[in-house]
Amino acid sequence: MKTPRLLKTLSAMVAVTGLLAPTVVLATAADAAELSDNVPDRTQIAIINPDGSVQESDNAEETRPALSLAKLYLGYYVLGNGTEEDAELVPDMIRYSDDYTADYLESQYPEAIPEVIDAFDLEDTEWAGYWGNATTSVVDIATFVDTLIDDPIAQPLLDAMADTAEFAADGYAQNFGTYTLSDVTGTKFGWSDDLDVHASVSFGPGFVIAANTYGDAETLTEDVQDSVSSLYPEEVTATIEEQVEQFYQCAADTVQAGMHTGAELKEQLKGTTYGKALSFLPNTAPIPAFLYNLLAP
Numbered sequence: 001m002k003t004p005r006l007l008k009t010l011s012a013m014v015a016v017t018g019l020l021a022p023t024v025v026l027a028t029a030a031d032a033a034e035l036s037d038n039v040p041d042r043t044q045i046a047i048i049n050p051d052g053s054v055q056e057s058d059n060a061e062e063t064r065p066a067l068s069l070a071k072l073y074l075g076y077y078v079l080g081n082g083t084e085e086d087a088e089l090v091p092d093m094i095r096y097s098d099d100y101t102a103d104y105l106e107s108q109y110p111e112a113i114p115e116v117i118d119a120f121d122l123e124d125t126e127w128a129g130y131w132g133n134a135t136t137s138v139v140d141i142a143t144f145v146d147t148l149i150d151d152p153i154a155q156p157l158l159d160a161m162a163d164t165a166e167f168a169a170d171g172y173a174q175n176f177g178t179y180t181l182s183d184v185t186g187t188k189f190g191w192s193d194d195l196d197v198h199a200s201v202s203f204g205p206g207f208v209i210a211a212n213t214y215g216d217a218e219t220l221t222e223d224v225q226d227s228v229s230s231l232y233p234e235e236v237t238a239t240i241e242e243q244v245e246q247f248y249q250c251a252a253d254t255v256q257a258g259m260h261t262g263a264e265l266k267e268q269l270k271g272t273t274y275g276k277a278l279s280f281l282p283n284t285a286p287i288p289a290f291l292y293n294l295l296a297p
Helices: 004-017 067-081 090-095 099-108 112-119 138-148 152-161 217-227 234-256 262-268 273-277 289-295
Strands: 043-048 054-056 186-191 198-204 207-213
Touching (some): 067 099, 207 217, 262 289
Antiparallel strands (some): 043 207, 198 207
């Protein structure tokens, strides 16, 4: 007899025994990335690792053109202080690196970048009266983005970085620099009008990396690729894969020992109200035979 009480019992058993999902303990390296000591002078790089440590090139605090990375400073302020209508413009400004939107938003909120500089103590950043003339360092922009990761105000901005358009509003390809590294989730790109300065800042699981070069897009990509090791070393990836494999082997062994699976139970209850209630149950979750027999027809 299938009753709500039995279903609650099943839910409790699943929760208590940890069957809702495999728990994989991620192995961590001392550093998630290794930065070369030989970063060319034309390029500056800063990495904020999962443990909070910072790796930076010798020139990482040098103030350079912020380019369109300044739109991150502008966009964050508008999200937190602008009207709802203006805040809705921020994601596409980031996604397409739209200069016209940036011009409009700064005309409405001229205090935006100066306020962000003060609020986040960006020591290497200057506004210079216009977002397009702003300067910053890779340390400042990386630290800023790292601070935003857990800030709900910044979520639309981070989502836009994670869904960057292949081509910007002006037609320029957004596919260079830190974007090319493994495990990167989101990126903001920047380039000068004459294309002799390029920059990017990216984030991923637990890390942020920023780079700026006096050169073209290919130069920035080459210097980043040559100077930064894998963000997640092979030994870490191998450990994670091994732990996942062990979980599924354990689940298979449990089934062979007279257990059923979540998939079998859901199939038996398919089309019923209780079947829909069990949608949360993973297909690989082991179900004790006695409980399966009580619930299944």
